[in-house]
Amino acid sequence: MFAPMVASTHASIAQSPPAEGQSSTEQQQQQRQLASQVRTRWSSPLMGRVESYKTYFRRRYMINRNWIQGHQSMISYTAPGAGVVTALQFDHDHIVVGCDNSWIQIFDTPTGELLRTLRGHTLGVWALEFSKDVDMVTGEKILVSGGCDREVRVWDMHTGQCRQVMLGHTGTIRCLKIYNRRYAITGSRDATLRVWNIYTGQSKFLLQGHRDSVRCIETHGDLLVSGSYDCTARVWSLITGECLLVLQGHFQQIYSIAFNGEYIITGSLDSTCRLWSPTTGACLATLQGHTQLVGQLQLSGDHLMTGGGDGLMYMWNLKKFECNYRVPAHDQSITSLCFDAKRIVTGGNDGAVKLWDRETGSFMRELTKTDAAIWRVAICEERVVICMQRNGRTAMEVICFDTVAPTVIDQH
Structure with missing residues (x-):
């Protein structure tokens, strides 16, 4: 599983008197540079821009809520064959x-x-x-x-x-x-x-x-x-x-x-x-x-x-x-199993992909269901990728929870 890289280092910027031989303007410039470095650590690789602390945590809150409530977008791809x-x-x-x-x-x-x-x-x-x-x-x-x-x-x-x-x-x-x-x-x-x-x-x-x-x-x-x-x-x-x-x-x-x-x-x-x-x-x-x-x-x-x-x-x-x-x-048998800090996703030969609470093991909801086996499942913080057999053909679903409005896109 591949989760977005988030720096765990926390930096604080404290006001202190200028060092000997250093002007207050130079000190302010250094503080601005440090602040810029701290903000850069919180930049989102998905959104391609620097996010404030507030925006970053709000986005993570929304993603977690979408996982729970099922607010998601989905891309479905069906291959021409049955590999x-x-x-x-x-x-x-x-x-x-x-x-x-x-x-x-x-x-x-x-x-x-x-x-x-x-x-x-x-x-x-x-x-x-x-x-x-x-x-x-x-x-x-x-x-x-x-x-x-x-x-x-x-x-x-x-x-x-x-x-x-x-x-x-x-x-x-x-x-x-x-x-x-x-x-x-x-x-x-x-x-x-x-x-x-x-x-x-x-x-x-x-x-x-x-x-x-x-x-x-x-x-x-x-x-x-x-x-x-x-x-x-x-x-x-x-x-x-x-x-x-x-x-x-x-x-x-x-x-x-x-x-x-x-x-x-x-x-x-x-x-x-x-x-x-x-x-x-x-x-x-x-x-x-x-x-x-x-x-x-x-x-x-x-x-x-x-x-x-x-x-x-x-x-x-x-x-x-x-x-x-x-x-x-x-x-039937569990064919795929992955988890992160909050949730577990499982896939089985019964054709179901299920979401569970990691802390308690409680069932949350079913992510998808097919008429045949689930072959592979992988997750990161905001996505699930599912590979399965559906109607005799190879199919893949990409479910994204970093979204505002639910959408479904079918590709063949």
């Missing part, structure tokens, strides 16, 4: 969707307009990620993708050109992360991970040790954690390529991982989540309650949200190793 959406990422400029028909589509976030379709993969795309920043040297915004054709491709999002095709995996690429802006990390069904230099196309590390498919990866600092169908997770150094720890304890495949530097959390087909120490590899706790696969993990500070194939949603307090609440969220 399953396998990957979704967005920021304030772009929405990127990967499909099992080998296409990658890039949309304009504010308007929902389809900007370009990236063609090059010959089989389904299963993993993608784009850098949040534009490269200061090349001016490019980089997207990396991988899939069933075993290729890792590097794209310039602005032009749609493929910059690199990186070969080496012998199985489907199932998970992918950009690291340190310069490297891409891929996990494959060939039981290996690779670290690639995005700009040269060269493989920096081949990480071997898993005995079955690598299903999920997460990074924090210079550490990488991988989860596998061999029922283990491994901690790797991205500096040396060395395997530092092997985390053993699950009885079935690992499908999901979260990592914040303090905890490693793994979700498994054995219906449990396990908390691990990233320094010792010790299992700190086993979280039980789900009755099926735990495929969705979201970690924020000391709180962990889990979603399962049983349709249940749990909020856990990791300091106390306690469950804050348990919610029967969907009639």
